[in-house]
Amino acid sequence: MVQVFRCKICGEAFVANHESTHCPFCGAPVKFLINAKEYKEPEVPELSEVSKKNLEFTYDLEINASKIYHCMRKKTKDEFLRGFMKAISKVELEHAEVVGKLINKDPSCEIPFDESLCTDDKLESLKKTEELETGAIEHYKKFLEQAVEPRVKEIFEALIAVEQDHLDLSKENL
Numbered sequence: 001m002v003q004v005f006r007c008k009i010c011g012e013a014f015v016a017n018h019e020s021t022h023c024p025f026c027g028a029p030v031k032f033l034i035n036a037k038e039y040k041e042p043e044v045p046e047l048s049e050v051s052k053k054n055l056e057f058t059y060d061l062e063i064n065a066s067k068i069y070h071c072m073r074k075k076t077k078d079e080f081l082r083g084f085m086k087a088i089s090k091v092e093l094e095h096a097e098v099v100g101k102l103i104n105k106d107p108s109c110e111i112p113f114d115e116s117l118c119t120d121d122k123l124e125s126l127k128k129t130e131e132l133e134t135g136a137i138e139h140y141k142k143f144l145e146q147a148v149e150p151r152v153k154e155i156f157e158a159l160i161a162v163e164q165d166h167l168d169l170s171k172e173n174l
């Protein structure tokens with residue numbers, strides 16, 4: 001039976017059945033999905049200087065990744081890669097939005113197409129994806145350790161899981 005869910009990470013709502021395993025917007029795993037009737041908007045915490053710096057870094061990293069994946073999506077002639085890049089480009093933009101809420105930044109909904117950011121080569125694109133996701137995971141593991149705010153910890157915990165999924169997918173398809 002379908003019901004309305006909310007994601008505790010990005011706050012988006014969606015209709016799905018019980019077998020839903022990931023948030024369709026930010027990719028957060030099932031443990032972060034709850035019945036919409038139980039959802040409460042998380043409060044924006046007071047941030048430590050370190051978390052503030054780490055979240056600013058994360059925001060830029062997510063926007064950058066989103067732009068590169070968007071470029072790959074536009075340039076590739078491979079239909080699978082087009083779909084994969086379309087999906088993760090949107091997810092990374094959603095991540096920027098999640099993080100932006102804590103540091104008063106809001107990414108534009110339109111991702112500009114900058115064709116200098118990527119090639120149309122499938123193998124190169126997947127290798128670049130692997131590199132970006134590996135870098136993100138390394139940073140976020142460090143940021144998770146440095147975070148003292150429960151909300152910031154929760155966000156980095158979710159982002160690590162999502163980027164790990166992206167990394168696995170890029171490796172599997174190399």
Ligand SMILES: [Fe+2]
Pocket residue numbers: 062091092095159163
């Ligand atoms: Fe991300």
Ligand SMILES: [Fe+2]
Pocket residue numbers: 088092133162163166
């Ligand atoms: Fe990712």
